[in-house]
Amino acid sequence: MKIAIASDHAAFDLKADLAQWLADIGYEVVDLGPDSASSVDYPDYGYRLAQAIGDNQAALGVALCGSGIGISIAANRHAAVRCALVSEPLSARLARTHNDANAIAMGARLIGPEMARACLAAFLDTPFEGGRHQRRVDKLSQPQLNQEPA
Amino acid sequence: MKIAIASDHAAFDLKADLAQWLADIGYEVVDLGPDSASSVDYPDYGYRLAQAIGDNQAALGVALCGSGIGISIAANRHAAVRCALVSEPLSARLARTHNDANAIAMGARLIGPEMARACLAAFLDTPFEGGRHQRRVDKLSQPQLNQEPA
Numbered sequence: 166m167k168i169a170i171a172s173d174h175a176a177f178d179l180k181a182d183l184a185q186w187l188a189d190i191g192y193e194v195v196d197l198g199p200d201s202a203s204s205v206d207y208p209d210y211g212y213r214l215a216q217a218i219g220d221n222q223a224a225l226g227v228a229l230c231g232s233g234i235g236i237s238i239a240a241n242r243h244a245a246v247r248c249a250l251v252s253e254p255l256s257a258r259l260a261r262t263h264n265d266a267n268a269i270a271m272g273a274r275l276i277g278p279e280m281a282r283a284c285l286a287a288f289l290d291t292p293f294e295g296g297r298h299q300r301r302v303d304k305l306s307q308p309q310l311n312q313e314p315a
Numbered sequence: 316m317k318i319a320i321a322s323d324h325a326a327f328d329l330k331a332d333l334a335q336w337l338a339d340i341g342y343e344v345v346d347l348g349p350d351s352a353s354s355v356d357y358p359d360y361g362y363r364l365a366q367a368i369g370d371n372q373a374a375l376g377v378a379l380c381g382s383g384i385g386i387s388i389a390a391n392r393h394a395a396v397r398c399a400l401v402s403e404p405l406s407a408r409l410a411r412t413h414n415d416a417n418a419i420a421m422g423a424r425l426i427g428p429e430m431a432r433a434c435l436a437a438f439l440d441t442p443f444e445g446g447r448h449q450r451r452v453d454k455l456s457q458p459q460l461n462q463e464p465a
Contacts, residue, residue: 204447208454232409234399234416238455241391249384250400256425259382266384275406297354304358305388 169223171197171214173207173236176229176273179281183227186282195223211239218267219245226268227285233272240268244306252276254287261291265302319373321347321364323357323386326379326423329431333377336432342439345373361389368417369395376418377435383422390418394456402426404437411441415452 168187172180177199184194197213199205207230214226214236226248230236233250240248248268249260252275260266269288271281293302318337322330327349334344347363349355357380364376364386376398380386383400390398398418399410402425410416419438421431443452 206451206454208451232406232413234401234406234410235414235451235455237387237400238391238397238414238416241388242394242455244392247388250387251384252402252406256382256384256402256422259424260384263382264385264388266388272406301356301358301385304356305385305392 166225167193167195167223168225168227169195169197169214169217170227170229171210171236172199172229172273173210173231174199174202174204175231176271177202179229179271179273179278180227182278183229183281183285187227187285207235208239211236212242214268215240215243215246215248219243224267225289228268228270229273230270231272231274233270233275237270240270247302247305249288251284251288253280254283257284257287258291261288262294263298263301264305265293265298316375317343317345317373318375318377319345319347319364319367320377320379321360321386322349322379322423323360323381324349324352324354325381326421327352329379329421329423329428330377332428333379333431333435337377337435357385358389361386362392364418365390365393365396365398369393374417375439378418378420379423380420381422381424383420383425387420390420397452397455399438401434401438403430404433407434407437408441411438412444413448413451414455415443415448 237250249266387400399416
C-alpha cells in the first residue's frame with residue numbers, strides 16, 4: 166500500500182523518521198517533500214498531499230507540521246481527504262473507526278517520535294466501522310455548505 | 316463579539332456548558348444546534364458553523380463532536396474557516412499565533428469540560444502573530460490544489 170507523506174520545515178526530521186519506519190514495516194512511501202529543513206509554507210505541502218490522495222497516487226497520507234494544525238486545515242480543503250489531527254493513539258483509532266480518515270496529521274513540536282509512531286500504528290491497524298458512520302463520511306465528501314441538518 | 320457554537324449529539328452537553336460559560340464572560344453566543352441529544356450527523360453541523368463564519372454571522376466558531384475529528388474536517392471544507400482541533404491549551408494558543416484560526420474543535424469524549432474551557436480561554440486570549448504567518452494563512456484561503464510548493 167502506498168502512503169504519501171508531507172511536512173513543513175518544522176517537521177522535516179519527524180517526516181524522515183516516520184518515512185523510514187513505514188518503509189521498514191513494508192509500506193511504499195511517497196515522500197512529497199520538502200527535501201530540506203529550509204523554511205517552507207505548510208499549505209503548499211498540505212495541498213500536495215491532498216492532491217496525491219485525490220488523484221489516487223496514495224491510499225493514505227501523513228501530514229506533519231509544527232503543531233499539525235496548519236497542514237491539517239490545508240489537507241482538509243480537498244473533499245477527497247479526511248485528515249485527522251491527533252496527538253495520541255485513541256484519537257488515531259477513532260479517526261479510522263468513525264471517520265474513515267485517509268490522512269493523519271501530527272505536530273512535531275508537540276509530540277515525540279515514539280508517540281507519533283504509536284499514533285500512526287494505531288491509524289494503520291484500525292478498520293473503518295461503517296454502518297451509521299458511512300452516511301456521515303459520505304457527507305464529508307459532499308460539502309454542500311447550505312444543506313440543513315437532517 | 317459573536318461566537319457561533321455547534322456540535323453533534325455526543326457533544327450536546329459540552330456545547331451547553333461552553334455556551335453558558337461564553338455568555339457568562341460576555342460573549343454573544345449563536346447556538347447553531349442541535350437542540351437535543353438525539354442522534355445527528357456531525358457534517359451537517361460543521362457545515363452550518365462554517366457557513367455562519369463564512370457569512371460573517373459570527374467572528375469565531377466552536378465545533379464539538381465525540382472526538383472533534385469529524386466536525387473539524389467538515390468545518391475546514393469551507394475556505395473561510397481555519398478550524399483547529401485541540402485537546403490542550405498550548406495547541407489552542409498556537410492555532411491563534413500561527414494559523415489565525417477562527418474556529419476551535421474539541422472532542423467531548425476525550426477531554427473534560429474544564430480542559431475544554433481552558434482551551435477555549437487560551438484560544439480567545441491569544442492574538443495572531445502575523446508576519447511570515449500571514450502568507451501561509453492567505454494560502455489557506457486560496458486552496459488551488461495544483462499549486463507547487465514555493
